[in-house]
Amino acid sequence: MARRAIGANRLPMSEKRRISFLGLGVMGGPIARHLARAGHELTIYNRTPERRERWQARNPELSVRVASSPADAAEGAEVVITCVGNDDDLSDVVLGPNGVFRSLKRGGLFIDHTTASARIARQIAVEARDLQVHCVDAPMTGSQIGAEEGRLTLMCGGRPDAIAAAMPVFEAYTRRVVHIGRAGAGQTAKMANQICIAGIVAGLSEAMRFAQASHLDTDKVYEAISGGAAQSWQMDNRWKTMAADEFDFGFAVDWMRKDLGLAMDEGRGLGVSLPITALVNQFYAEVQAIGGGRLDTSALVRRLPLPGKRK
Template sequence: MTDPLPTALNVSFLGLGVMGTPIARHLAQAGHRVTIYNRTAARADAWLAAAEPLGLTARVAGTPAEAAEGADAVVSCVGNDDDLADVVLGPAGAFSRLRRGAVFIDHTTVSARIARQIAVEARDKEILCVDAPVSGGQAGAEKGTLSIMCGGSPAAVEAARPIMQAYASRITHVGKPGAGQTTKMVNQICIAGVIAGLSEALRFAQSARLDTGKVFEAISGGAAQSWQMDNRWATMDEDSFDFGFAIDWMRKDLGLAIDEARSIGAAVPIAALIDQFYAEVQAKGGGRQDTSAIIRRWPKRGEPA
């Protein structure tokens, strides 16, 4: 049994994207001694430049292995399965130098398969491992109010919890290794269904020439209410989509869910249909637009179907 971790830790963060950048900042603000690594060095430089006025500092590592040297915990948030395998299991990956008893937390949305593979490697190296995808988007990362769904052993999740509390408002241990990732798939299936239904309803309201502001006032306090309605109804009505979680990333996530469904014998026909709707919007050049741009798949009144 490993000793409990101290309050201030040596925490290394791998991946300074739109989510990783603020998470790493929260870790530094919580008093941890932070090391950062990003494949594109300019992002590490940008992080340091933004951190300096806040009185924050970090060590910059040249490889994930270098970042893991001497770390109590390594946290990752990269792009996909291949990126994660490279920074964790590759020749210069974090597991090549991460010490026994250290904690590894992955916030990337990836397949349950790679999460389970990494958990096996971690077990063999006596590393405490948590697959911990997040919900809350960039806004949640900036505010430090992310919801985190965790897969791993109880000991691993409890060791990771004090670290994740620096940037999360909800941390839930949902099950064994890989369960965090499958729970994130549930989350994305739910979001996709809600935003598609909202899109169809809004187009219906527009076609009926209703006052969409009054429609929102009438229905947003009842059973139809959702986060997507509260935060996306008005922007969808204005055809404003240049923000938020990109369709390209949602298609990646839905692809993971559809693949997992095949492997476990689950039926997800609605998710598969919505994925195709997103593909149509991608083909119109909307891949980097917010997921609410799925409404572009439904023609406006007077437009050809």
């Protein structure tokens, strides 16, 4: 199992590549920017032109080629990277009649950063093998802040030679890359990641309301408990904003529900019971029902009534 933490053992910067990046969303947009700033010859594509235009307006100093379709983006590229919404989006831009695999050359490298099912990752890997294309499923963790700062962690599935080919590309925007196993393993590891986060946020939400009902200073509570066993990334980055009822940022509830659905589907196929995951998924459905689908996942606390107020 290959594992690399970028830092003291950082590899020297690789030679510049012809890279095409598809999907300029909250996570994909910053990654594309890091690749262009690293000196790679970048082509971009987004299914909604408005988002691509916003990306260009925010990065006017970057010279990029704009592709008219996924197939056009892959034409002449050495590396194609996707970061889209879900399985259907991914299937369309990669396997569709005008998809990436229509024109990505033999010996090329395909990397997917979408959080998707292990099933679609394995399907794409089979198609890539038949086309003699290297293929890596590489979902990420590290939040929007990590993407902006180039400090993402990737959990990768694929053949060792494909991972080795991708490593120099990853340098531009990651701090850690872990090769989990064969095709689809990266996606399955990401499901485990989301299961952990969901349970932590649920506990954090209850702790917040408990502290507020007890009329405690939530800043003091954080100071007291964040240095011990209760500490987590979610606590360090979301406790204060939860106390302030601020959620207009970060990873959306809608996307968390999609991810938890993937985990539960995979769990059913494995014969694994995920009762806490299923429960928190329903809690998030309540947040969606009150209009919080686009809020950060820490908005889970909103399903619990404030002390002294009805829900």
